[in-house]
Amino acid sequence: RPTPKPGPGEHPLQFNYAVWFSRKAPGKQSSASSYNQNLKLITTFASVEQWWNHYSHLVRPSDLTGHSDYHIFKEGIRPMWEDSANNKGGKWIVRLKKGLASRCWENLVLAMLGEQFMVGEEICGAVISIRYQEDILALWNRTASDSVTTSRIRDTLKRVLNLPPNTIMEYKTHNDSMKDNSSF
């Protein structure tokens, strides 16, 4: 797939991004290989206007059914722990009550595309996971051991999501996720 470019008059983004979708087949065992097989690249974009054009054609997260995920990652980073951009990284996880996913996802994506996190190249991508009881937002960064960066990301996340103060946020390294096989 060729690298996307902003069209005439469009507003370029600091980074190009790719949108991925995955859905777990009911009853199938979770594993890294089935996760990889289920991951579908939907589109790439390079400008604000291209993002909105794609977004208007995507089903909103709250309207997805079953065990589904949207992933928006910088172009060239596959949304997998094993990718070289992710293998020393981790993610902030925010668990959402049902009904909040679409609004929170839009807030998170706009903050990421607009470079509101102010952590340079650290952000890898964002994921919204639709599950039965709750939905889960995650923001992945490159360096799990960099506590200054991860704290800054947490503070910005809290601000842009505008969630109740008692919302629980957890940081998890991809290494730990791999060990406990928890996050497919």
Add this chain to the structure above:
Amino acid sequence: GSKIFYERSFLLQCRNSPLTK
């Protein structure tokens, strides 16, 4: 570091631009 920053309000304005189909 990053050079291209956009505020949320600006991104939302672009949603209604003629360039956004």
